Amino acid sequence: MLIRVLAAFSGHPFLAELALRDWAEEHGINRAELTRLSGEEVTPESLEPLLAPSLFGGGGVIVDLSGVKPGKELMELLAGAQAPALVLDTTAPPTRAKVYEAHGELIRSPNPQRPGDVLGWLVPYAKKQGLKLEKDAASYLADVFGTDLTGIAGELNKLKFLPAGTRLDAETVQEVVGRERAGDSFAMLDAATAGRPALALEQLGRLLRGGEDPFRLLGAVVWQYSLIARCVGLLADSGGQVSEGAAASRLGAKPYPVKKALAVARRLDEAKIRRHLARIAGADLDLKRGHDPARTLQRLMIELSR
Structure with missing residues (x-):
């Protein structure tokens, strides 16, 4: 019996792969008998012979489009598949989704990010x-x-x-x-401004042990403190009565970092934020001069806790 089937799977790569496995089992398709193509292997020349059943009734392919931009010829080959064509297309833009749905089916899996x-x-x-x-x-x-x-x-x-x-x-x-929880740079700053240097240093240690680059980490601190400084200004202008939603709207920033920044800003005033910004600038200069990165950041967390 001739099996003509095109099925594509989108969403998170892991979940799309699971969906492909389950779908193949439900349709009696042995994945071990299918050739798998990915990367530079995905060409019309390599794909065409696999999309027609062999003399012995076989044929079929699993195509992984990760990092591949399939052209019109390749998509036309998939649309006309005479043997199982299972496509991992995690992004599946509308143009390709229409092909899958017109000539087979598209199984969408979730893609959790938060x-x-x-x-x-x-x-x-x-x-x-x-x-x-x-x-x-x-x-x-x-x-x-x-x-x-x-x-x-x-x-x-x-x-x-x-x-x-x-x-x-x-x-x-x-x-x-056997892995430690990731550190949180906002939690680190929150602990420092709350006068809890031990907790700030603990968060810093987690970030560094997790492979966070010290220069990138300080860059994140600079960005976060610039947002905190702007929140300090908003609080001063509003008498401390600005909501998270209103602050996000006025600052043109996303609600989550604004919420975190406001929590830190409520402990500061203009004089203290100026001192903190000066200390951050000093730490940045020390890193550029070749000072020990971990010690420089540790000292900064202690200074921000005062």
């Missing part, structure tokens, strides 16, 4: 794997891995080997994963 979205995927996914993650453990994995869903899935596979009945709380999961 921590809440990752958690929304993680908890039910873990449950399907037979793992009852506690809330703090799920938050830990989302914090450490972010949108690296493949990394999260790999750690969940490790957790399956724990003795039955093991409580999957954050402490247990962190012991298995």
Whole structure:
């Protein structure tokens, strides 16, 4: 029997791959028998012979379009496929989506980008794997891995080997994963301006151990403090009665960083913000002069805590 099928899968790469696997199984297609093309292999010349069934009834291909810009000829070949053509097209712009939907189907998977979205995927996914993650453990994995869903899935596979009945709380999961929570530069500044240098240094240490480049980190501090300084001005002008939404609108910035900046700004006044900006400028100069990056940033956090 001739199988003519074009199916494309979009969304987060990990979820699109899972969707492809499940779809192939549902349709009785053995993925191991399909040739997989990716990168420079994806050309009309390499694709055409795979889109027609062989004399023995085989044929078929998995095409990964990551980093590939398929031209009109290639898309026309896919549209006319005479054998299974399973396409991983994580972005699937409207022009290509129309081709998939006109000549086959497009299966759209989620593409979680925010921590809440990752958690929304993680908890039910873990449950399907037979793992009852506690809330703090799920938050830990989302914090450490972010949108690296493949990394999260790999750690969940490790957790399956724990003795039955093991409580999957954050402490247990962190012991298995062996990675520290990522630092938060806004949390670092919040702790410093609250007069809590130990907590500020702890956040700084996490950021540096996580591979954050000191120059980029100081650049983030400069940007964040420029936003904080503008929030200080808004608070002074409004008598301290500016809302997060109004501040974001007036500053032309996104609500989340403005919310964080306002929390820090409420502890400062114009005189203190000027002193802090001078200290940040001094740290920037020290880094450019070749001073030890970690020590320079540590000293800065202590100075901002005074």
